[in-house]
Amino acid sequence: MSTHSLEDRFQHLIDHEEKIEARDWMPDAYRKTLIRQISQHAHSEVVGMLPESNWITRAPSLKRKLALLAKVQDEGGHGLYLYSATETLGISRDELIEQLLTGKAKYSSIFNYPTLSWADIGAIGWLVDGAAIMNQVALCRTSYGPYARAMVRICKEESFHQRQGYDILLTMSKGSDEQKEMVQDAVNRWWWPSLMMFGPNDEASPNSAQSMKWKIKRLSNDELRQRFVDATVPQAEILGIQLPDPLLQYNEARGHYDFGPIDWEEFFEVVAGNGPCNKERLAARVKAHEIGAWVREAATAYAEKQKNKIISTVSVA
Amino acid sequence: MQQEIKDFILMMADNSMILGHRLGEWCGHGPVLEQDIALTNIALDIIGEARNYYAYLAELEGKKEDDYPMLRNERLFKNVLLVEQSNGNWGDTMMRQFMFDCWHYFHLEQMTNSRDERLGAIAKKSIKEANYHLSFSSKWVIRLGDGTEESHQKMQNALDSLLPYFDEFFIPSDFESYCYNEGINPDLNIVKTKAKTKFNEVIDLATLSLPQNIFTKKGGKSGIHSEHLGFILTEMQYLQRAYPGVTW
Ligand SMILES: [Fe+2]
Numbered sequence: 001m002s003t004h005s006l007e008d009r010f011q012h013l014i015d016h017e018e019k020i021e022a023r024d025w026m027p028d029a030y031r032k033t034l035i036r037q038i039s040q041h042a043h044s045e046v047v048g049m050l051p052e053s054n055w056i057t058r059a060p061s062l063k064r065k066l067a068l069l070a071k072v073q074d075e076g077g078h079g080l081y082l083y084s085a086t087e088t089l090g091i092s093r094d095e096l097i098e099q100l101l102t103g104k105a106k107y108s109s110i111f112n113y114p115t116l117s118w119a120d121i122g123a124i125g126w127l128v129d130g131a132a133i134m135n136q137v138a139l140c141r142t143s144y145g146p147y148a149r150a151m152v153r154i155c156k157e158e159s160f161h162q163r164q165g166y167d168i169l170l171t172m173s174k175g176s177d178e179q180k181e182m183v184q185d186a187v188n189r190w191w192w193p194s195l196m197m198f199g200p201n202d203e204a205s206p207n208s209a210q211s212m213k214w215k216i217k218r219l220s221n222d223e224l225r226q227r228f229v230d231a232t233v234p235q236a237e238i239l240g241i242q243l244p245d246p247l248l249q250y251n252e253a254r255g256h257y258d259f260g261p262i263d264w265e266e267f268f269e270v271v272a273g274n275g276p277c278n279k280e281r282l283a284a285r286v287k288a289h290e291i292g293a294w295v296r297e298a299a300t301a302y303a304e305k306q307k308n309k310i311i312s313t314v315s316v317a
Numbered sequence: 318m319q320q321e322i323k324d325f326i327l328m329m330a331d332n333s334m335i336l337g338h339r340l341g342e343w344c345g346h347g348p349v350l351e352q353d354i355a356l357t358n359i360a361l362d363i364i365g366e367a368r369n370y371y372a373y374l375a376e377l378e379g380k381k382e383d384d385y386p387m388l389r390n391e392r393l394f395k396n397v398l399l400v401e402q403s404n405g406n407w408g409d410t411m412m413r414q415f416m417f418d419c420w421h422y423f424h425l426e427q428m429t430n431s432r433d434e435r436l437g438a439i440a441k442k443s444i445k446e447a448n449y450h451l452s453f454s455s456k457w458v459i460r461l462g463d464g465t466e467e468s469h470q471k472m473q474n475a476l477d478s479l480l481p482y483f484d485e486f487f488i489p490s491d492f493e494s495y496c497y498n499e500g501i502n503p504d505l506n507i508v509k510t511k512a513k514t515k516f517n518e519v520i521d522l523a524t525l526s527l528p529q530n531i532f533t534k535k536g537g538k539s540g541i542h543s544e545h546l547g548f549i550l551t552e553m554q555y556l557q558r559a560y561p562g563v564t565w
């Protein structure tokens with residue numbers, strides 16, 4: 001079959017909501033886009049462990065410490081599912097990690113912001129996991145089968161994370177003045193970066209159209225962002241906090257909340273590596289990789305030895 | 318309830334709590350993602366176990382479970398010195414874990430028969446997890462001991478520096494002797510024999526050699542700790558100390 005008809009067949013499958021599987025023919029650009037997107041997503045899960053693990057040793061109660069450990073562990077698990085999904089496209093996890101550590105691959109910019117108080121752990125769960133869910137629920141219907149299935153598993157855990165984060169903030173918002181201040185301060189710092197998580201505005205997002213046609217993306221950046229704002233504002237009211245946007249207001253005619261302009265300059269600075277914690281986050285991953293090198297080598301050497309032992313016993317018998 | 322029994326429960330709780338805290342320091346920084354996750358799992362298990370003991374004490378004393386880990390001073394912690402030692406490298410952490418698991422598993426095994434039903438129930442619940450931990454840390458000690466030359470040397474160093482802390486588990490404090498006489502705490506001689514048999518077997522498979530003339534370091538059970546504990550508590554208790562009396 002010619003490439004042209006292969007491509008027609010491929011698009012036909014997609015148009016009819018059939019999933020593309022690893023063994024199926026796919027255009028090179030589709031494969032490349034997926035590798036970039038899924039691995040970026042995997043890296044985000046893994047780097048995302050860092051700002052939160054920052055508070056594990058200081059979590060204020062047994063209940064919260066256990067919940068935070070479990071959450072960060074879940075994120076590591078998400079990283080694993082997603083690395084596996086990327087591997088189905090013909091690239092190894094080692095290569096992917098190499099891309100992360102050399103700065104060639106990106107991860108979600110949100111994780112380059114610092115966690116400065118315990119309320120940040122609540123704010124991350126509520127806003128960052130909340131924004132991630134918006135994205136990921138849509139991705140459960142993405143056209144690439146292994147990615148869609150990984151998303152279904154992940155979404156269940158993410159909504160649990162969001163509820164836990166919200167519960168942290170709700171508890172603190174009923175507490176002392178100092179606790180309330182911490183909540184407000186954390187939300188002030190995390191609100192805008194969370195809105196940036198959906199990526200540039202649609203008109204400034206050149207790759208989106210192709211991704212939409214391939215149904216890798218199912219909803220545009222701006223649609224997802226609007227959904228997130230609409231879902232989050234009423235929750236903020238229950239917390240009794242002010243979202244840091246004077247232009248935020250319900251628009252009867254649209255049936256949605258209007259909100260102020262996003263500071264894209266900040267976004268692109270952080271993406272370019274100039275966020276508050278870019279260096280620290282990458283350095284932590286590089287360090288973990290380097291101090292783990294002898295462990296991985298030893299595990300390989302030991303497995304080799306065991307294999308040889310089995311071979312020699314078999315040949316004796 | 319007798320103070321000795323409460324002290325014994327605290328020791329069990331503090332051992333798991335402090336080690337769990339140390340393991341939590343690894344979270345997000347492990348050498349391989351799978352191992353990072355596995356170690357966090359162990360942290361979850363043992364902090365969960367500690368929580369069961371603290372909750373039991375809290376019921377007895379009309380306190381809150383968090384009062385014990387979050388509001389006691391260093392001198393009142395009864396954990397052995399081993400569990401508060403620094404994480405070191407992955408091999409040091411595995412060796413420390415392996416020593417803990419050898420004691421923990423066989424201690425729980427005996428404690429399932431405790432005359433204190435609540436402690437017996439906690440032991441029955443936790444022993445399944447402890448069994449898995451022991452198998453995990455044993456495999457890592459063997460894998461790294463019998464891996465490369467470099468990993469072998471690292472594991473030998475870990476063994477040499479941590480072995481002096483191992484025996485504190487098996488030297489009964491006054492409160493443990495009291496609890497033994499009451500049928501609440503197991504016979505530490507039995508625990509020791511079983512734990513050491515397992516320990517020696519694994520060290521052997523790991524091709525490591527046991528250092529001779531060990532001088533046992535102890536004091537934790539009576540609240541005389543190493544300098545590490547103060548820093549652990551500084552972090553662990555920070556929010557509860559800085560903002561007393563609020564709910565998180
Ligand atoms: Fe996640």
Ligand SMILES: [Fe+2]
Pocket residue numbers: 075129157158161
């Ligand atoms: Fe999450």
